[in-house]
Amino acid sequence: MIIDHGAPLSGSAGKVLWHTTMSLDGFIAAPGDGLDWAFRHPGPNPLRAEIIRTTGAVLVGRRSYDVGQRAERPEMRKVYGGAWTGAEFVLTHRAPPPNPSVTFLAGDIRGAVETALGAANGKHLVLIGADVARQSLAAGLVDEIAVHIVPVLLGDGVRFFSCPGGSPVDLMTLSVTRSGELTNVRYRVGRETGPGGGRGVS
Numbered sequence: 001m002i003i004d005h006g007a008p009l010s011g012s013a014g015k016v017l018w019h020t021t022m023s024l025d026g027f028i029a030a031p032g033d034g035l036d037w038a039f040r041h042p043g044p045n046p047l048r049a050e051i052i053r054t055t056g057a058v059l060v061g062r063r064s065y066d067v068g069q070r071a072e073r074p075e076m077r078k079v080y081g082g083a084w085t086g087a088e089f090v091l092t093h094r095a096p097p098p099n100p101s102v103t104f105l106a107g108d109i110r111g112a113v114e115t116a117l118g119a120a121n122g123k124h125l126v127l128i129g130a131d132v133a134r135q136s137l138a139a140g141l142v143d144e145i146a147v148h149i150v151p152v153l154l155g156d157g158v159r160f161f162s163c164p165g166g167s168p169v170d171l172m173t174l175s176v177t178r179s180g181e182l183t184n185v186r187y188r189v190g191r192e193t194g195p196g197g198g199r200g201v202s
């Protein structure tokens, strides 16, 4: 069943984070939704661990959800490989197969983000999927972007961010760290600039 959003929830102190793993040339998936490249450098990653610990809900695009559902790699079948528990929402226009551990949402992006952030109970909401994140940015709903840069050039695939004709989105660098082969970058979305300007939560 797809449910429509109710009234917006408010009063949450959590942030909206777009958290992803990206190739150096700006792709989050290889052609055919391939993600093997993203798992080539396992090992402890403090930024990832912190986000898992502080996140209360995720909002996943239907395409990312479907990729996870049909994945052979066990670490792709659950959010954060099963290392995370919380409220999982999937945004879709299509009737999904039943899944009692997921709430399927339909409707505008603002309602979906507000519903999911409310369910995070004061913790953060993580966006999963470039399309869902792009819509959220355009609506001014994203507070931070956290990216693990993988040292690989994919040349093709699903772009991290694509918005032809869009305006620049200004970011402020919060941290740059290294975990083994991965470079972790974390940005705050500009308060006054870009499409919508971010929520400006500090």
Ligand SMILES: NC(=O)c1ccc[n+]([C@@H]2O[C@H](COP(=O)([O-])OP(=O)(O)OC[C@H]3O[C@@H](n4cnc5c(N)ncnc54)[C@H](OP(=O)(O)O)[C@@H]3O)[C@@H](O)[C@H]2O)c1
Pocket (backbone or CB within 6 Å): 019, 020, 021, 022, 027, 028, 029, 032, 033, 034, 035, 038, 060, 061, 062, 063, 064, 065, 067, 068, 091, 092, 093, 094, 105, 106, 107, 108, 109, 128, 129, 130, 131, 132, 133, 135, 158
């Ligand atoms: N490297 C990483 O860390 C990482 C993280 C996440 C995902 N990925 C990869 O990225 C790819 C998917 O990303 P993506 O950007 O193509 O897609 P996505 O954001 O995961 O999903 C987009 C889909 O969500 C549904 N949707 C989006 N907005 C909606 C709205 N307002 N109302 C209702 N439904 C809505 C639509 O599906 P329907 O119309 O079909 O319902 C849309 O086609 C996959 O290959 C995935 O494995 C990589």
